[in-house]
Amino acid sequence: MTAVRPAATPPASAPAGVPADLPFEEALGRLEDIVRRLEKGDVPLDESVTIYEQGEALKRHCDTLLRKAEARIQTISLGPDGRAAGTAPLDAD
16 A cells, blocks of 8 residues: 655745745736736636736745845834944834
């Protein structure tokens, strides 16, 4: 009897079909191209669904990269003399 292996799932930072190392700017550019094509309205239905799904994956990828960047940003706290006294995590909300 052969054991069935579950399909490998991509890491949370890499939605299906999106390379994990895809830079934010390139992912955003691809997403913008997809939006332009869909807004133009001359893409066949089957292809529209396919590129819409690709766009969703790219959006998730961009969101993940933005959340990671926000987590790395820190605010500089100032002391009573006006000089930098330390850092604290950015409260993005």
